[in-house]
Amino acid sequence: MTIQQMRLGSNRAMVSTLGLGCMGMSEFYGQPNDEESASTILRAWELGVNFLDTSDTYGLGANEELIGRTVRGKRDQFFIATKFGMVRSKSEPNLLQVNGRPEYARAACDASLRRLGVDCIDLYYLHRVDKTVPIEETVGAMGELVKAGKVKYVGLSEAAPRTIERAHKTYPLTALQSEYSLWERNVEREILPLLQKLGIGFVPYSPLGRGFLTGTINQSEDLSPNDSRPLRYPRFSPENMQKNRVWLNRLERIAERKLCRPGQLALAWVLQKAPGCAPIPGTKRIKYLEENVHAAQLHLNAAEIIELEEAVPAGEVAGNRYSLANLQALDN
Numbered sequence: 001m002t003i004q005q006m007r008l009g010s011n012r013a014m015v016s017t018l019g020l021g022c023m024g025m026s027e028f029y030g031q032p033n034d035e036e037s038a039s040t041i042l043r044a045w046e047l048g049v050n051f052l053d054t055s056d057t058y059g060l061g062a063n064e065e066l067i068g069r070t071v072r073g074k075r076d077q078f079f080i081a082t083k084f085g086m087v088r089s090k091s092e093p094n095l096l097q098v099n100g101r102p103e104y105a106r107a108a109c110d111a112s113l114r115r116l117g118v119d120c121i122d123l124y125y126l127h128r129v130d131k132t133v134p135i136e137e138t139v140g141a142m143g144e145l146v147k148a149g150k151v152k153y154v155g156l157s158e159a160a161p162r163t164i165e166r167a168h169k170t171y172p173l174t175a176l177q178s179e180y181s182l183w184e185r186n187v188e189r190e191i192l193p194l195l196q197k198l199g200i201g202f203v204p205y206s207p208l209g210r211g212f213l214t215g216t217i218n219q220s221e222d223l224s225p226n227d228s229r230p231l232r233y234p235r236f237s238p239e240n241m242q243k244n245r246v247w248l249n250r251l252e253r254i255a256e257r258k259l260c261r262p263g264q265l266a267l268a269w270v271l272q273k274a275p276g277c278a279p280i281p282g283t284k285r286i287k288y289l290e291e292n293v294h295a296a297q298l299h300l301n302a303a304e305i306i307e308l309e310e311a312v313p314a315g316e317v318a319g320n321r322y323s324l325a326n327l328q329a330l331d332n
Helices: 033-048 059-073 102-116 134-147 163-172 191-198 209-214 238-258 262-273 286-295 302-312 323-326
Strands: 005-007 015-017 051-053 080-085 121-126 151-157 177-181 201-205
Touching: 005 302, 015 080, 015 201, 033 059, 033 209, 033 286, 051 151, 051 238, 059 102, 102 121, 102 134, 134 163, 134 286, 151 163, 163 191, 177 191, 191 201, 209 238, 209 262, 238 302, 262 302, 262 323
Parallel strands: 051 080, 080 121, 121 151, 151 177, 177 201
Antiparallel strands: 005 015
């Protein structure tokens, strides 16, 4: 039960075929437990999962610090991706601003390097596109960070097709990170064909629907009081969860037949629908990490893929994927 390495996009970046999303270790998904999270990161390393995903906004920097402490002494054995551009403050953590100015890119990179305790970031993403700054200016500054030896590869998160094309002409992108799962398929029509055409790698985040596709969350009451999913993601409102439970039941029945967990089925679907992608399912627990690693070995035939898509029709998913403030920050 080990994960293989793959080349991400047409550049020389080598990552594990399955990554580890670290956001929930520090914020949003219940009470943080740094000791448990560090153990999960090290267990991921033992299983061949060396691709860690974080951001300077997760835990207001605490997530980067957690990763930095955990990988110390093993730095060369991990591929660390972090992001900048989504700005929050300790005084108003729920207030979201986007900043893609070149001077901010440089300052944010230096701050991330300090928190991570590293000399160079493997993959540096623009977390959200700043619509007030030409993408050429932002990505140009990111390219300068590569030339300065502070970053190896650059990428975008949640960018529109035209933005991707313009950015790629400015400096070659290694990866695009966007949400993709059985309940969020908007990238299929334009984004995935464009990435393949340009030789840009794809990193799907939330491939398990922020935990809903695992079947472990039946109602809002199953979440801890400090879990922000019902506030941040409308699909987790009590009303929408009840509606979404209808198609989740279908997914669970297919999983029973396949002798696996519904989340493993959902993750296997992502891996086979977007060949060459490197999904980053998030977890802070070793148990779920190991389930995800097993999912990478699960094969689905063409009929099973169609069955899953019919079981979870895009039109049946109730609720927007983000609250209004987050939707306004997306590049459309």
